[in-house]
Amino acid sequence: MTSEQHLAPFRMPDRLFAELAAGGGSAAAVAFLERAERARRLLLLRTLLGHLDALPTPLTPVAEAWRVLKEAAEKSPEPVERLLLAPPTGGWISHMLRRVHGTAVGPPLWAEAGHLSALALSASLHAGTETAFDVPLTDGRLPLPGLGMVRLPGAQEGLTVGRATTAGGELTVTGPGRTTGTVRVTCRPLGRRGDTDRGTWLALRTLTHDGPDGTAPVAVVLEDLDPYRDLDDHLPPTRLDEDEAAEWQRLFGEAARILTRQATPGPGRVHPAMIRAIVPFGRTGVSPPPLPFVQVSASSGDSFGGMLIVRPASALALAETLVHELQHSKLAALLHLFPLLDDDRAERYYAPWRTDPRHLTGLLHGAYAFTGVAGFWRDRLADAQIADAQSADAQYADAQSVHAQGADAVERAGYFFALRRLQSRLAVRTLLTSGRLTVEGRALVSGLARTLDGWLREDVPPAALARARTAAALHRTEWRLRNVVPAPAADPSDLRFRHDRTVWPDGRTHAFATRPAVPRTADEHLAAGDAAAALVRYADALADAPAEPHALAGWIVARTILEPGRAARRMLARPEELLEPSPRV
Numbered sequence: 344m345t346s347e348q349h350l351a352p353f354r355m356p357d358r359l360f361a362e363l364a365a366g367g368g369s370a371a372a373v374a375f376l377e378r379a380e381r382a383r384r385l386l387l388l389r390t391l392l393g394h395l396d397a398l399p400t401p402l403t404p405v406a407e408a409w410r411v412l413k414e415a416a417e418k419s420p421e422p423v424e425r426l427l428l429a430p431p432t433g434g435w436i437s438h439m440l441r442r443v444h445g446t447a448v449g450p451p452l453w454a455e456a457g458h459l460s461a462l463a464l465s466a467s468l469h470a471g472t473e474t475a476f477d478v479p480l481t482d483g484r485l486p487l488p489g490l491g492m493v494r495l496p497g498a499q500e501g502l503t504v505g506r507a508t509t510a511g512g513e514l515t516v517t518g519p520g521r522t523t524g525t526v527r528v529t530c531r532p533l534g535r536r537g538d539t540d541r542g543t544w545l546a547l548r549t550l551t552h553d554g555p556d557g558t559a560p561v562a563v564v565l566e567d568l569d570p571y572r573d574l575d576d577h578l579p580p581t582r583l584d585e586d587e588a589a590e591w592q593r594l595f596g597e598a599a600r601i602l603t604r605q606a607t608p609g610p611g612r613v614h615p616a617m618i619r620a621i622v623p624f625g626r627t628g629v630s631p632p633p634l635p636f637v638q639v640s641a642s643s644g645d646s647f648g649g650m651l652i653v654r655p656a657s658a659l660a661l662a663e664t665l666v667h668e669l670q671h672s673k674l675a676a677l678l679h680l681f682p683l684l685d686d687d688r689a690e691r692y693y694a695p696w697r698t699d700p701r702h703l704t705g706l707l708h709g710a711y712a713f714t715g716v717a718g719f720w721r722d723r724l725a726d727a728q729i730a731d732a733q734s735a736d737a738q739y740a741d742a743q744s745v746h747a748q749g750a751d752a753v754e755r756a757g758y759f760f761a762l763r764r765l766q767s768r769l770a771v772r773t774l775l776t777s778g779r780l781t782v783e784g785r786a787l788v789s790g791l792a793r794t795l796d797g798w799l800r801e802d803v804p805p806a807a808l809a810r811a812r813t814a815a816a817l818h819r820t821e822w823r824l825r826n827v828v829p830a831p832a833a834d835p836s837d838l839r840f841r842h843d844r845t846v847w848p849d850g851r852t853h854a855f856a857t858r859p860a861v862p863r864t865a866d867e868h869l870a871a872g873d874a875a876a877a878l879v880r881y882a883d884a885l886a887d888a889p890a891e892p893h894a895l896a897g898w899i900v901a902r903t904i905l906e907p908g909r910a911a912r913r914m915l916a917r918p919e920e921l922l923e924p925s926p927r928v
Contacts, residue, residue: 450481494544586629829920
């Protein structure tokens, strides 16, 4: 691993591009993207080192840290490569480049530059080399990327300078004490226990899954310590308690089993081994109980294979999110290789999974991610149909109850498959008609279109399909009511947006996943297929607030279901025209 390696053109084989353009990607395709990210990361690192060479610092100069890192790479290439390719390393490099260009903030620049010494220390421990660095300590803590974190008891609070040495796999860290003198810790981070019992060493956790049929086990980092695990900002460690870590392991194991049921690659199929790190977000303990679905998830093009996730209560929801976020990583890597579109960054496009207008790159990311999600639910529908058929033929005592559960699973999977394929195809059509795709971009989006067009011809349970179409119409209608100013518009680029628009809760996407047994609200009647009853209840709500967007969107969609035709299509196309004057209800 050197920054002086010969630079050669990086060429993606056509077959791998075709796999990725279809919305999928085999292990070979993902490995190619990771190699491309490695090359990019080395180029960015070389650029960063040029900016930091002359940086005044009380720490060991970055040139020395780089020398130690390269020496370790020659002796132990595999673990040092893992350090280089770890998602937080990419986050640190990009964050530092933003720092030196004045577009990001954080601790003193010399302290953040000292993270390279921490990387070099980890590499040295893997290689068994000897080295010594002056390093930054924060409240007596020294994170070691890929390994864990040292904690010095009784250390001085705040940002200080300490001394770290390695020899034969042993690490010694010394720093200023809280009152006087120095404090010192010695540990063996590569040992099985280290100094966990004494609290001076926190080992990095991993989520594991035993591969099926004797395949290699999977280990994914559960990253709660590295200061560059976030999408940009420098973060203090947020250690999960043991029970929360155990819940992550339980859910990941179940999610991995879901994801490994399909052995062949395809759109929406992700092997857990493709994931490099999961960053738990928003909670450190098991209480309060989490929601069944993922509230927040995110990823960054700087951190390939990493994803930030709020833990849900459902393994199915976690599996879906792993697919979603890896899709973002794959597309970000493609965008690093190819100019896919000419984006003026104007936020004016409708994205069926967002409540705000999006720029074209955001729409492309959404289309790619949700094509993968549609494929995920397509597989879940096939699984549920097989399980339901088997339970229907079973002779055991609770077969009827099991069959009912299987039928519910079929309905739910069918709904999300139908909804996400419809929404993704709408976004793909917007991209193809935007006039802003490059040759490579058009090839990619056309591949998505072919996948989705094939899926649109596949059968879905009729009730689930109807709810999906209704939910999609409700979302688009409410989006326009809340965002778009009533005015003639020939295409999306002519839309004028409200200045008072705000983020609004989209509760219908999940609420329409199942058919209500005893509908009470207007939405529940609409989800149950009773548009007439829903229309009456929406009208009642509008009598008090004629322009309330949620009720008005429901009223419009229910009305068009009952009275289809040209007028209905126009009302759905431009529902904002009904805001002035208010509709007669």
